[in-house]
Structures are given as C-alpha cells and as structure tokens.
Amino acid sequence: MKKVLIITYYWPPAGGPGVQRWLKFVKYLPEFGVEPVVYIPENPTYPLTDKSLASEVPENSKIVQKRIFEPYSLAKIFSKKNTETISSGIIAKEGKQNFLQKMMLYIRGNFFIPDARKFWIKPSVKFLKRFLKEQQITTIITTGPPHSLHLIGLQLKKDLNINWYADFRDPWTQIGYHDKLRLSKSSQKKHLALEKEVLNTADHIITTSFTTRAEFQKKTTRPVTVITNGFDLKTAENDVQLDKKFTFSHIGSLLSGRNPENLWKCLEELISENKEFANDFRLNLIGAVSEDVLDSIKFAGLEKHLRLQKYVPHAEAIELQRRSQVLLLIEIDSQETKGIIPGKVFEYMAAKRPILxxxxxxWDICQILDETLAGTFFRYSEEKELKSHILKLYSQFKEGRLEVESRNIQNYHRKALTANLAKLLKQTWL
Structure with a gap:
C-alpha cells in the first residue's frame, strides 16, 4: 500500500464542513490501496469545534503534529464579531464594520499573506523534508484554505521534486471576500503571484466546484479536476418520523449576505392569505443567524413561526435534516458566489427531503440538482415562481405525499468520491 501525506489545518475537534472532506477521504483511502498520513497543527485555533467528530477518525490513522504560531488573538476578534474567522470567508458587510474591524482587515490582508497561518510554512517545510525522506513518501496533498498550506507544498515540490496535489476547497484571489481585505496594490500582486506559482507548479489541481475549475483552467496548463464534497450516510429510510408541521429548515450559518428577503416576502403573503398555511408553517434556523436576517424575518411578520437553534453536533444536524419537510439552501446573490457548493447540499440529498x-x-448547485433531481432552484428575482412552488409543496404536504424522487445521489457518497481521488493518485504512480 502506497503512502500519501495529507497536509491540512482543519481536523477534529474542528467543526464545520471544512474538516469533513479530508476526514472522510482518510477513512476510505485504505480501501483503494492508499495509506494516508495526516499532518496537522498541534495547537490550532478553530472558530467552531465539534468533539463528536473525533470519534470518526479511523483508529489506525497515522497523525503527525507540529506546533504552530499564529496571531490567534486576531482570529478571536473576528470570530466574536462575525462568528467565524476571515479565513473561513465570513466578513461583515462593508457598511457595518467599525474602525477596529477595518484596521484588523487591513492588517490581515497586508501583513499576513496569504493568511494568518503563514508562520507554519518554514518550520513545516524543514520538518517534512526529513519526515518524507524517512518514510519514503513521494506524494503529498495540500488542502486550503488556509492557502499557506499550499506554500508548504510549493516549497516541498521545489526541494524534493515530489508528486504534489493542491486541493482548493475554496478559491484564492477570486473568493468573494478577497476584495474586502483592503489590500494594497503590492499585496494584491503578491497574492496573485503566489496563486499563479502554486497553480503552475503543483502536478494536479483539485477543486470542489465547476466554476473554480473553469477559473483555474484560465490560469494554468496543469490538469484541474473537480471532486466535490459529499455525504457519508445511509440515505434516509421511509420510516423516518417527519415533522408534523410544514417545516422549512436551514442548517448552518445564515449571515448578512445570505438574507433571502424574497423568500420571507413570499412566506409573509402565504401566511396572510391562507390561515391553514399559517397554522402549519414553521421556519427552523439551526446555526449562527445574523441580526440582519432576524430583523428581516421579524419585519415580514414571521417571528412567531421561527424556531432558532445554535450550532448543533453533526449527528443532531443530520437528524434535523431528515425530519424536515423542506430543506433550504441559500447563497449570496452574486457572481462571485456562483462557484460555492455548500457541503450541506450533499447531506440534504441523503436526507431525501425536497431542497429549495x-x-x-x-450557480454550480443547478448542475447537481439537475443531475440528481433532489430539489428546485430559484433566483432571487423569481418571487412569483417561488411562491407558486411553495404552494405546490404545501399542497403535497397536506395530501401526505411530499417526497423527492432523486437519482444518482450515490455518485456523491464519500466512498465514491474517494475512489475518484485514489484513481488520480494512482495515475501519478504508474
């Protein structure tokens, strides 16, 4: 069995979708003749933790740790103000940033390039050069963000000429928040230069979205492959006890940019027009919800229909998805976000509940929904069509036949996706 070194920042007990991608790859790679060795920081600062994920780390996994220096006090400031760190892509709206936030954004963007984990690069390269030789490992995978980890891979590639796969869970310079970092011209040039060097030095680029692949293909002649995120569950059975109410549930953060005011308006109209709908409807928001979103919900008169829950462990989130009548998938209405495929969509598919x-x-989600028939997509401008669709779902709910006839969802099981990854790795080894 051939070894591969995976360099990742996020690992249990980190919470959120970012950690699960490589946790699941590590789980299934041995079944395809690949032995994963995982390199992680010994003392990371995670904005979210989920201790339940620690039980999913395979017992025989080889984990290598190295202490990291990072300005975690900066991360703490952002995590308090905006729920997650900037490196997670969550930034307050420009007009709502106070002076301290603006200053910290400037420092983050111009003094920590590419990100606040930059101090892990040199010690990691020094340590891993020796480690890779000792373990006779000739293939590495770096996964970002944080994109500092790709710079570890870049230097190891230069020094050892090993096989290097760069996995981008999110874009780099084209991610939605990049232009909010208050970058100077020289800082912007540095980011672009580093991104270009990584994209043109790695042996293979992996992305999680089709849009990011297309963007990267304009910047490199290296092969770029999409391996999306996925689910690692049995699909829901028919005996799942569904909510008695007509529940719309959103699992995960719903921050200022993701505020579907058109949806709130449609629901407000339906509630005012239909007393039965008003009695049956409930809105479940599980995770961090911004004051802007809550204000919009209250303004629409939906407050008494709202049920709020803070971040819940992964297993509980799965249970909530399976019980819900309809699952909400919401993204910012921007061209910059059309390549974002939220990890929750795959677990939504496994829940076998209609996705709205x-x-x-x-949006890249459209391609997945078209392939799987797992849900229906609407643009923010399509209020009339959205309202009509909600009424259709409600009619099916009242008749006891609100179901989804999905197909091809097993293509997005973590094991199937790991098979695709293993195939890529073995191409290098031939």
Missing amino acids: ALGPAE
Missing part, C-alpha cells in the same frame, strides 16, 4: 435552493444565476 435560492442563489445567483448559473
């Missing part, structure tokens, strides 16, 4: 998706035109 709202987002930008040409």
Whole structure:
C-alpha cells in the first residue's frame, strides 16, 4: 500500500464542513490501496469545534503534529464579531464594520499573506523534508484554505521534486471576500503571484466546484479536476418520523449576505392569505443567524413561526435534516458566489427531503440538482415562481405525499468520491 501525506489545518475537534472532506477521504483511502498520513497543527485555533467528530477518525490513522504560531488573538476578534474567522470567508458587510474591524482587515490582508497561518510554512517545510525522506513518501496533498498550506507544498515540490496535489476547497484571489481585505496594490500582486506559482507548479489541481475549475483552467496548463464534497450516510429510510408541521429548515450559518428577503416576502403573503398555511408553517434556523436576517424575518411578520437553534453536533444536524419537510439552501446573490457548493447540499440529498435552493444565476448547485433531481432552484428575482412552488409543496404536504424522487445521489457518497481521488493518485504512480 502506497503512502500519501495529507497536509491540512482543519481536523477534529474542528467543526464545520471544512474538516469533513479530508476526514472522510482518510477513512476510505485504505480501501483503494492508499495509506494516508495526516499532518496537522498541534495547537490550532478553530472558530467552531465539534468533539463528536473525533470519534470518526479511523483508529489506525497515522497523525503527525507540529506546533504552530499564529496571531490567534486576531482570529478571536473576528470570530466574536462575525462568528467565524476571515479565513473561513465570513466578513461583515462593508457598511457595518467599525474602525477596529477595518484596521484588523487591513492588517490581515497586508501583513499576513496569504493568511494568518503563514508562520507554519518554514518550520513545516524543514520538518517534512526529513519526515518524507524517512518514510519514503513521494506524494503529498495540500488542502486550503488556509492557502499557506499550499506554500508548504510549493516549497516541498521545489526541494524534493515530489508528486504534489493542491486541493482548493475554496478559491484564492477570486473568493468573494478577497476584495474586502483592503489590500494594497503590492499585496494584491503578491497574492496573485503566489496563486499563479502554486497553480503552475503543483502536478494536479483539485477543486470542489465547476466554476473554480473553469477559473483555474484560465490560469494554468496543469490538469484541474473537480471532486466535490459529499455525504457519508445511509440515505434516509421511509420510516423516518417527519415533522408534523410544514417545516422549512436551514442548517448552518445564515449571515448578512445570505438574507433571502424574497423568500420571507413570499412566506409573509402565504401566511396572510391562507390561515391553514399559517397554522402549519414553521421556519427552523439551526446555526449562527445574523441580526440582519432576524430583523428581516421579524419585519415580514414571521417571528412567531421561527424556531432558532445554535450550532448543533453533526449527528443532531443530520437528524434535523431528515425530519424536515423542506430543506433550504441559500447563497449570496452574486457572481462571485456562483462557484460555492455548500457541503450541506450533499447531506440534504441523503436526507431525501425536497431542497429549495435560492442563489445567483448559473450557480454550480443547478448542475447537481439537475443531475440528481433532489430539489428546485430559484433566483432571487423569481418571487412569483417561488411562491407558486411553495404552494405546490404545501399542497403535497397536506395530501401526505411530499417526497423527492432523486437519482444518482450515490455518485456523491464519500466512498465514491474517494475512489475518484485514489484513481488520480494512482495515475501519478504508474
């Protein structure tokens, strides 16, 4: 069995979708003849933790740790103000940033390039050069963000000429928040230069979205492959006890940019027009919800129909998805976000409940929903169509036949996706 070194920042007990991608790859790679060795920081600062994920780390996993220096006090400031760190892509709206936030954004963007984990690069390269030789490992995978980890891979590639796969869970310079970092011209040039060097030095680029692949293919001649995120569950059985109410549930953060005011308006109209709908409807928001979103919900008169829950462990989130009548998938209405595929969509598919998706035109989600028939997509401007669809779902709910006839969802099981990854790795080894 051939070894591969996976360099990742996020690992249990980190919470959120970012950690699960490589946790699941590590789980299934041995079944395809690949032995994963995982390199992680010994003392990371995670904005979210989920101790339950620690039980999912395979017992025989080889984990290598190295202490990291990072300005975690900066991360703490952002995590308090905006729920997650900037490196997670969550930034307050420009008009709502106070002076301290603006200053910290400037420092983050111009003094920590590419990100606040930059101090892990040199010690990691020094340590891993020796480790890779000792373990006779000739293939590495770096996964970002944080993109500092790709710079570890870049230097190891230069020094050892090993096989290097760069996995981008999110874009780099084209991610939605990049232009909010208050970058100087020289800092912007540095980011672009580093991104270009990584994209043109790695042996293979992996992305999680089709849009990011297309963007990267304009910047490199290296092969770029999409391996999306996925689910690692049995699909829901028919005996799942569904909510008695007509529940719309959103699992995960719903921050200022993701505020579907058109949806709130449609629901407000339906509630005022139909007393039976008003009695049956409930809105479940599980995770961090911004004051802007809550204000919009209250303004629409939906407050008494709202049930709020803070971040819940992964297993509980799965249970909530399976019980819900309809699952909400919401993205910012921007061309910059059309390449974002929220990890929750795959678990939504496994839950086998109808997905109602709202987002930008040409959103990558559309391709997945078309392939799987797992849900319906609407643009923010399609209020009339959205309202009509909700009424259709409600009619099916009242008749006891609100179901989803999905197909091809097993293509997005973590084991199937790991098979695709193993195939890529073995191509290098031939």
